[in-house]
Structures are given as structure tokens and as C-alpha cells.
Amino acid sequence: MTAPEGKRRAPRPLHEMRDVYDFLEDVRLRPGLYAFQSSILHPQSILFGFKVAVEIHGTTGAAPFDADGAFTEWLRHQSNGQYGSLIWGHAIELEAKDRGVPPMDLFFELLDKFRAETAR
Template identity: 40%
Template sequence: MPAERNPSPKPIAEWQDAFDFVEQVRLRPGMFVRNGSVQELSTMLFGYSVALLVHGVDEEFVFDPAGGPFAQWLSHEYGWSMATGWARAIEHYLPDELPLEAFFRLLDEFRASVASQPEPSLEAH
């Protein structure tokens, strides 16, 4: 099950990871992305990943456009090509859905899937 979402906006100083950023976008998409553009969201998340690398922040980044855990899950779960990234895949494979709404629906599915997987054992075999 996905982490419980806070229904009200949080100040940037309280954001802890990319998921906090994405949840703020969910609450106020018009403030962050023009016209509900999932491409623009993907570009912003790419910038987030660059900032992590530049500043040496140790945070697992799941939104890498073509090879991160979210893209890998979409490819495995739905058989989608990630050659042009998850944002383009959402637009291509779900043409009848609003792309940003589709992203959040898929993100919720991804988070539920990850949450239902057992934790890897730390014991040596």
C-alpha cells in the first residue's frame, strides 16, 4: 500500500525526497507543470536527479526516465518500451487518459507493488 499522503501542501523545507516533491505536484499540478504535462514533470525530476549527484546526496532515485525502478516496473508490468522514457511511454500507451492523471495512477500502483514485496534478507546464505 502506498505511503499515506498528506492532503495539504508542505513547505519545501519539509520535503524529504522525490516522492514528497511528486506528492506536492499531485496536490497543486498547475503550480508545478504547465497544462498537466507529464513531460515537464519528467524534466523537473531529471533536474532533481542531477542535483542529487552534484551534491552527493545518497537517495535512491526511482524516476530515472528509462532505467530507474519506476520505468523498469512499467516495462515489466505492462510490457512497455522505455526507449524514450516513462513520460513518453505514458503518453503513447495511454492516449485516452490525461497524462499527469495516468502518471499518478501508475505511481500509486508502483508504490503498492513495491510495498507488497518482502524485504530482502540480510542474512548470509
Template identity: 45%
Template sequence: MPRQLHELQDVHDLLDEIRLRPGIWVRGSSLQHLDSMLIGYRAAMSVHGVDEDFPFRAPGAVSPFDQWLCHRNGYESSLGWAIQIEREAEEAGTPAIELFFSLFDQYRADRREAAR
């Protein structure tokens, strides 16, 4: 069931909402647009001094999600997660937004497993 923005706790909650209705949140279901949204989210975190687990772009560093994706794919890439996943989705003939959420679920599962 969709939640109101004030009910969301972090970027993971936001992404769970986007998953429910990606067409409302992300123009054309483009991962590059989603990446831009997440860059804005990160900027707002910095402006407001919010410290949370944020697996995407970190200023001056490779993001945890990018590192995980490169490890999963077995190669390094400077393209960033959005372009990498869009290319992989095109080759597989699957919608990129669906592949992103599938991969992000795997990433979160791997992080939970590593934390045990």
C-alpha cells in the same frame, strides 16, 4: 494540505505535492516537463551527494520505474516513462498526469509488497 519545500524529505514527498496542484508545478501537465524536472532533481542529488531512493532516471542505467512500467506493459521500450504514459493516456482518453500518478501509486504499492 500543501507543504512548504523545506518540509519535504524526498522525491516521493515532492511528487505528492505535485499531485495536489500539478498545474502549478508542471507546465501544461506534460509528463515530459515533469521528467525534465526530475532530471534536475537527480542532478541536484548528485551535486550535493544526496543518496535517496530515486526511482527515475539513473545515469547509465534503466530506472526502476521504467523497468516496472515495461514489465507491467509486457514489452521493452526505449522511449522512457513519460512518453510511454502520455501515449497510453491518449489512447485511453485520460489526462496523462492522472495516469502517471495512478501508475506511480501502483509502483510504490508493488515495491512495498516486494519489500515484505
């Protein structure tokens, strides 16, 4: 991801991140730090841990990525239910394998589409 003037944005320290999407942009910048062999399952586990921390501390945050969250429901609709009740990480892994693309690339493609459609 590049900034408008063509320079790549530097990763932000955690204390400067405002929400889960800021964190995911850091994952996009440095996927090797968060994912082994381009697997989306590792970042999904991080988001699950984020959800647990949010619930323990009574705040809000990763709800779109919960098992029944907006991203999960959107993804089920996009795939016409092809992956049934699989968690979204596994569904993306299977779709990426079918398409012959890295799962992280597919995840960010889908995330961008999800954000564009739900921002309206």
C-alpha cells in the same frame, strides 16, 4: 488526494519534504503549478534536474525515476515492453493518449500502483 478525515492536505514547503515522493504528492495536489496541459514531461524534467543535483552533491533521492531506475523498469514490465526504450514520461504520454485520459492522472495511477507493489 484527501486526508483521512476528508480534508485536503495543504502543500508543504520544500524544506519540509523528506523525499521525492513528498515532492510528487505536492505535484498531485497542484498539478497546474508543475505541468502544462496535464503533461507529465514537465514533472519528469524536474525529476531529472533533481537527479542532477543529487549526483552533484553526492546524496541520494530520485533513483526510482532515473532512465534505468525501478519505476522505469516496472513501467516497461507493465507495458510488456510496448514502448521500448522511451523515457517513462513519453511512454505515459502515449498510453494516456491511447486511453483518452490526462497524462498526469495516468502517471499518479501508475505511481500509486508502483509504490503499492514495491512496498511489499
